[in-house]
Amino acid sequence: MTVDMTFEDAFGFGAALPVTELGASWQAEQLERVCEGRRQIAKIEAAEIRMLGELLLEAEGSAGEDAIDAGDPAEVTRRHDLKVRSLATELAASLRVSIQTAEQRLAEAWTLVNELRDTLAALEAGDISRAHAHEIVIETAHLGVERREAEKVLLPWAARLGVAAFRKRSKQLLEMLETESLKKRHERAFAGRRIDLAPARDGMAHLDVYLELSDAARIKAGLENAAHEAREAGDSRTAAQLEADFAVELLLDGQITIGDCRRDGVETPAAPVKNRAAITVDVLVPASTLAGKDDEPGIIPGLGAIDPARARELVALAPSLRRILTDPITSAILDFDRTTYRVPAELKRVLKLRDQHCRAPACGVPAARTEIDHTTGYARGGPTALRELAHLCGNHHHLKHEAGWSLRQYLDGVLEWRAPSGRSYRTYPELTVPARRVAPWSLPDTGEPGLSV
Numbered sequence: 001m002t003v004d005m006t007f008e009d010a011f012g013f014g015a016a017l018p019v020t021e022l023g024a025s026w027q028a029e030q031l032e033r034v035c036e037g038r039r040q041i042a043k044i045e046a047a048e049i050r051m052l053g054e055l056l057l058e059a060e061g062s063a064g065e066d067a068i069d070a071g072d073p074a075e076v077t078r079r080h081d082l083k084v085r086s087l088a089t090e091l092a093a094s095l096r097v098s099i100q101t102a103e104q105r106l107a108e109a110w111t112l113v114n115e116l117r118d119t120l121a122a123l124e125a126g127d128i129s130r131a132h133a134h135e136i137v138i139e140t141a142h143l144g145v146e147r148r149e150a151e152k153v154l155l156p157w158a159a160r161l162g163v164a165a166f167r168k169r170s171k172q173l174l175e176m177l178e179t180e181s182l183k184k185r186h187e188r189a190f191a192g193r194r195i196d197l198a199p200a201r202d203g204m205a206h207l208d209v210y211l212e213l214s215d216a217a218r219i220k221a222g223l224e225n226a227a228h229e230a231r232e233a234g235d236s237r238t239a240a241q242l243e244a245d246f247a248v249e250l251l252l253d254g255q256i257t258i259g260d261c262r263r264d265g266v267e268t269p270a271a272p273v274k275n276r277a278a279i280t281v282d283v284l285v286p287a288s289t290l291a292g293k294d295d296e297p298g299i300i301p302g303l304g305a306i307d308p309a310r311a312r313e314l315v316a317l318a319p320s321l322r323r324i325l326t327d328p329i330t331s332a333i334l335d336f337d338r339t340t341y342r343v344p345a346e347l348k349r350v351l352k353l354r355d356q357h358c359r360a361p362a363c364g365v366p367a368a369r370t371e372i373d374h375t376t377g378y379a380r381g382g383p384t385a386l387r388e389l390a391h392l393c394g395n396h397h398h399l400k401h402e403a404g405w406s407l408r409q410y411l412d413g414v415l416e417w418r419a420p421s422g423r424s425y426r427t428y429p430e431l432t433v434p435a436r437r438v439a440p441w442s443l444p445d446t447g448e449p450g451l452s453v
Contacts, residue, residue: 028421039126046124052091053113056106059087111137116151122159132158132166139170150174160426162362168430183309223247343372343384351389356430359415360396367391373400375409387411 060080084106092102112120112133119136122128136154140147157169178185196208209216227242235242249255343351351372358365370391374384388409392400399405404420413429 024421028423031421031423038129042123042126042129045130046120049109049112049120049123052106052109055087055091056084056110059083108134108137115147116140118148118151118155119158122155128155128158129163131163135163135167135170139167139174150177153177161428164364165428169428223250343389347384347386347389348372350386351391354386354413354429354431355391357391358393358396359390359427359429360392360399361417361425361427363393363396365393369393371397373397375407375415386413390415 060083084103088099088102088106091097091106092099095102097105112123116133116136119128119133123130123133136151136158139154140150143150153173154170157173158166161169175182190212193211194209196210198206198208200206223243223246224239226246227239230237230242230246231239237245352367356367357363358367358370370393372389373392375388375390390409390413400407406418408416408418410416415427417425417427419425
């Protein structure tokens with residue numbers, strides 16, 4: 001039996017609603033108030049950025065006036081730097097932050113006020129957060145006159161994705177729009193390879209290795225597989241601990257030893273990481289690149305693009321690589337309609353590449369720790385096909401089926417979640433594979449990135 005309770009009875013205002021509707025309506029109202037609060041915060045942050053821009057402009061103008069009589073260009077530069085440094089010092093003291101942080105805020109404010117005006121306007125309107133604006137500033141810093149055009153491509157995604165997801169997406173989009181070949185950019189970046197050491201607390205440290213992407217992927221895969229082998233053989237250390245310990249062995253001794261493990265009475269010998277376990281790396285390679293007829297980059301899903309020549313080298317390592325050739329015209333991923341519930345192995349691989357993690361809003365659980373879910377229940381006629389499947393972690397699988405959420409999937413992998421409150425949220429697949437390098441800054445604005453109803 002439904003018990004009627006009025007808003008007036010419960011909170012002193014409103015019209016009569018059933019208890020269940022009352023709860024959903026109240027939740028939706030509260031969430032909207034939270035979102036409105038965030039929009040107001042974004043507006044205030046935009047106002048702060050404008051004020052910082054004005055302070056910097058005034059400081060530079062004052063420096064220019066002081067330098068009129070200087071005559072010497074070096075003296076003009078010195079007085080300008082002095083004025084800006086003075087402003088940064090007082091800003092740091094006022095906000096109780098470091099001078100470096102104050103200088104970064106001033107520089108970012110100048111960029112947003114003078115170059116990325118649409119980003120600042122979106123922040124002012126509450127369409128994006130300050131963190132999104134920061135990512136746009138950082139990701140477009142290397143661009144010159146194309147910066148405003150890149151901003152137009154990135155902003156629609158900033159308004160739809162969380163910060164971490166937007167950071168990954170922006171790298172994909174800018175890679176597609178680069179005018180200079182990846183080969184040339186990679187040669188410059190490769191010259192900067194290095195190892196950095198940073199001390200941490202409790203006698204620990206961080207060792208950061210900046211190296212070629214395909215090498216990094218193979219090393220990581222080899223360590224993961226060696227750790228799995230060791231745990232299967234009875235090692236009690238966690239996978240993360242084993243990877244770290246094996247990395248130390250690898251760097252100091254050049255090989256990995258898996259404890260005192262014995263198989264069939266034979267002790268497992270030490271060996272290089274590439275021989276210890278099969279290294280499996282997914283690489284998407286356009287067929288034209290593989291044939292040497294094109295310079296389209298290969299892509300390691302979830303990590304990024306690699307130089308075409310390096311992609312061909314990796315494909316040559318067939319025993320340790322899963323090769324996925326993409327059509328040079330459409331880059332299409334084939335569908336696999338099935339009449340059975342079981343998801344075939346080849347479709348699982350395609351789904352893992354597309355999703356890479358749980359597809360619930362804001363969830364980043366890796367695909368390896370999720371289940372493949374039929375968007376439309378198999379019992380209700382949902383086919384075992386790419387357009388009807390997605391990775392969901394255990395928590396969000398139960399949330400979908402038991403907590404009143406509904407889910408709809410579009411043909412290209414965009415998921416639309418509808419909460420019990422009535423609010424809707426969309427999540428987008430991770431994999432973006434350009435058919436071929438597009439003309440700079442010419443991606444169409446469809447209003448809904450990736451949406452195809």
